[in-house]
Amino acid sequence: MVFYVIFRFWCTLGLRVLPLAQAWMPTNHLVRWVGTDRGIKWGLPIGIALTPLYNLAMTWGHGHLDAGGTAFWWVPTVWGAINIIKFAHVAIRSPFIWIHRTVRRRRALGRELPARARAVTADATSN
Numbered sequence: 001m002v003f004y005v006i007f008r009f010w011c012t013l014g015l016r017v018l019p020l021a022q023a024w025m026p027t028n029h030l031v032r033w034v035g036t037d038r039g040i041k042w043g044l045p046i047g048i049a050l051t052p053l054y055n056l057a058m059t060w061g062h063g064h065l066d067a068g069g070t071a072f073w074w075v076p077t078v079w080g081a082i083n084i085i086k087f088a089h090v091a092i093r094s095p096f097i098w099i100h101r102t103v104r105r106r107r108a109l110g111r112e113l114p115a116r117a118r119a120v121t122a123d124a125t126s127n
Helices: 002-024 026-034 040-066 071-126
Strands: none
Touching (some): 002 026, 040 071
């Protein structure tokens, strides 16, 4: 019974903290913007630029931890690791999504054009 209460507490806490982190962490706003049609072309440059910077932050924090610094240096270490994964994922994924959306739009336009041409042809033959 105690295990269930503790487990439920941590799950509930996680469900409450996750939306706050997604809403208030600036890098999540950037990742959401890159997922839009206007921002998808910037995914690869953003990922290439920010992944080494977060690697530097992670290495810097880890160096201070190894040198026997205070225990709060785990914060920039974990922050850098999370954002390295996040922006490497953005850099790898965005060109494929951009190509997929471009092909999908062209196919949709290709389907619309014959329908328009049929409508114009039908109007011309009915007159």
